[in-house]
Amino acid sequence: DQQVKQNSPSLSVQEGRISILNCDYTNSMFDYFLWYKKYPAEGPTFLISISSIKDKNEDGRFTVFLNKSAKHLSLHIVPSQPGDSAVYFCAVNNAGNMLTFGGGTRLMVKP
Amino acid sequence: EAQVTQNPRYLITVTGKKLTVTCSQNMNHEYMSWYRQDPGLGLRQIYYSMNVEVTDKGDVPEGYKVSRKEKRNFPLILESPSPNQTSLYFCASSFRTGEKLFFGSGTQLSVL
Numbered sequence: 001d002q003q004v005k006q007n008s009p010s011l012s013v014q015e016g017r018i019s020i021l022n023c024d025y026t027n028s029m030f031d032y033f034l035w036y037k038k039y040p041a042e043g044p045t046f047l048i049s050i051s052s053i054k055d056k057n058e059d060g061r062f063t064v065f066l067n068k069s070a071k072h073l074s075l076h077i078v079p080s081q082p083g084d085s086a087v088y089f090c091a092v093n094n095a096g097n098m099l100t101f102g103g104g105t106r107l108m109v110k111p
Numbered sequence: 112e113a114q115v116t117q118n119p120r121y122l123i124t125v126t127g128k129k130l131t132v133t134c135s136q137n138m139n140h141e142y143m144s145w146y147r148q149d150p151g152l153g154l155r156q157i158y159y160s161m162n163v164e165v166t167d168k169g170d171v172p173e174g175y176k177v178s179r180k181e182k183r184n185f186p187l188i189l190e191s192p193s194p195n196q197t198s199l200y201f202c203a204s205s206f207r208t209g210e211k212l213f214f215g216s217g218t219q220l221s222v223l
Contacts (some may be wrong), residue, residue, distance in 0.1 A: 036212075042217070044212075050213060102153050103151050
C-alpha cells in the first residue's frame with residue numbers, strides 16, 4: 001500500500017498561470033516533506049521542502065503548503081514557465097531513515 | 112563540481128548475466144541509496160547505506176546486492192538479472208540520513 005500518493009499523473013497549464021501539484025500521505029508521524037523535479041535523461045533535483053512545524057514555505061515562484069490534518073501537501077508554481085515542464089515527485093521522511101516518494105506528476109506548461 | 116556519478120548510463124544485458132552499476136559521490140556524504148523508477152510507481156528504494164560497512168534493505172531489495180567498503184562508492188550488483196529488473200536506476204546521496212538527496216543521472220537497464 002502506497003504511503004505517498006500523487007493522484008494526478010499529469011497536469012497541463014498555460015504559461016503565466018498557476019500550477020498546483022498535489023500529494024497525499026497516510027502516516028501522521030511523517031515530519032519532513034520534500035519536492036523534487038526531474039527532467040528527461042537527468043536525475044531528480046531537490047526543489048523545496050517543509051517541516052511539519054510549518055504550514056507554508058516559499059522560495060521564489062515555488063510555495064509548498066502542508067495541511068497536517070488532511071495529510072496533504074501541495075506545490076504551487078506562480079507564474080508557470082515552459083521551463084517548469086518536468087516530472088515532479090513529492091517525498092516524505094519516513095522515520096528518519098529514508099525518503100519515500102510518490103508516483104510523480106508530469107507537468108506540461110504550454111507557451 | 113559536487114556530483115553523484117553512476118555508470119553506465121545505458122546497459123542491455125541478458126537474463127542471468129551478473130552485472131554491476133557503479134556509483135560514486137565526491138561530497139563526503141554519509142548516506143547513499145539506490146532507487147528504481149518505474150512508470151506510475153515513482154521512485155522505490157532498493158538499498159541504502161548510512162555509513163561505511165552499514166547497509167540495509169529498502170522497499171524492493173529482492174534480486175539486488177550492495178556494498179559500502181568506502182565512503183564515496185556504493186555499487187549495485189545484480190547477481191542474476193531477470194526481465195522484471197528492467198528499469199531506470201538512480202543512485203543518490205545526502206550528508207545525513209533523511210536530508211535532501213543528490214541524485215546521479217540514472218542508468219537505464221534492459222534485461223532481455
